[in-house]
């Protein structure tokens with residue numbers, strides 16, 4: 325009698341378990357229109373990486389136009405610059421305006437404002453640390469804002485690319501010289 329009621333309980337538990345599973349499924353099916361902060365953050369970080377990819381491609385086009393070569397991507401050096409020119413000792417970052425807190429943007433998220441502000445400040449601190457460290461290692465650090473690829477900010481982009489062009493020309497002249505000089 326006792327055993328029977330126990331068995332019954334086990335059976336009831338299993339049934340509950342199955343019901344729970346169904347419940348979760350239903351919930352996750354409805355999740356796509358209401359995101360938690362964590363989920364939103366996960367989505368936004370995916371947006372960030374793909375968003376960066378397109379601005380990085382645009383920068384590559386700018387390098388090619390100027391016949392600049394010798395960059396490396398995915399360098400593991402401190403701060404992980406988007407482009408590293410080891411021979412020129414130049415590190416280039418392409419910063420997304422929202423994520424890195426550029427003041428060009430007047431649209432700030434109203435929802436979870438405090439959450440985003442803290443996140444952006446953390447990125448800015450990390451950016452500063454990377455610039456300081458790389459500068460100390462003898463790199464010239466160039467930080468390009470995403471918005472500077474817009475036509476109206478073209479001049480600003482030119483200004484930022486100028487030192488890279490110069491470093492490249494200098495390096496080219498030096499290697500040419502050492503190649504022709506007798507050793």
Ligand SMILES: [Zn+2]
Pocket residue numbers: 421426427428429469470471472
């Ligand atoms: Zn900007």
